[in-house]
Amino acid sequence: MIKRFNFSRFIRCIKNSYQLFIMLFLGWLLLTLDFSYIEMLVGIVVCFFLAALTNYIYQPVSPVSRYFPGLIVLIPYLTRLIFEIYKSSFSMIIRIIRNDNEPAVSMVKLSISNPLSIALVANSITLTPGTITIDTDGSTLYVLAIKAMSEQDKSIVESSVRSFEAFFKRK
């Protein structure tokens, strides 16, 4: 059934989604880097409709900014992430040459509870080649790894998850 378009609700949605609009517009400005009137006007129109329409679908539970980690957390985290990506890329290349693969899913229970941190940890696990987060259940992650059949290999996977988790624990 198609919902009838409600104008007052549409206006309320726009009021709620001004943060999203600002972020989208900043992204537009960064990607175009063109400050002529016509570009700005097109950007404002596109971002306005995107923000309004997306907010109509997704209602945020609470503002993301409350969860967002600061620069003190982000910089060491990103350094660690890039290091881990290259480390596991090279070990992945060796695995491909030797053709040794024993994929298995291991369950890792995190001790953090806020949704953005869990999403960031899951995302960084998927970013490192050789491991993919398959499923989450609350704060439990199901991690698929290229070599995780034996207990020893499972503990290696778990320790790499814990190293990412450690950045987001509240001190």
Add this chain to the structure above:
Amino acid sequence: MIWSLFLILTCIFIVFGIIGIYRFKDLYCRMLSSSLLDTAAVMTLIIALIIRSGFNSVSLKLMVILAFVMLTGPINNHVISRSAYLNDIDVTKHGGDRK
């Protein structure tokens, strides 16, 4: 010429990622080896281009693209493997841990 070293590294990642896709015989391993292309290769390529262009507006745009790729790239890997897992495709022939 550090950027050309990065480009060579990108080629190595791409070559081994594609070899991995053909060499491994089950879906999950192929997904895992394609994530080598997805993240490591793209990241190295964009870093090489950033070094090549120096510090100007192009490198700023490239950094935005890198952040975007790093945020959205894992999602397609995750969605494909998750749908395979939820459709009961076996992780290993020997049987691994299942939910």
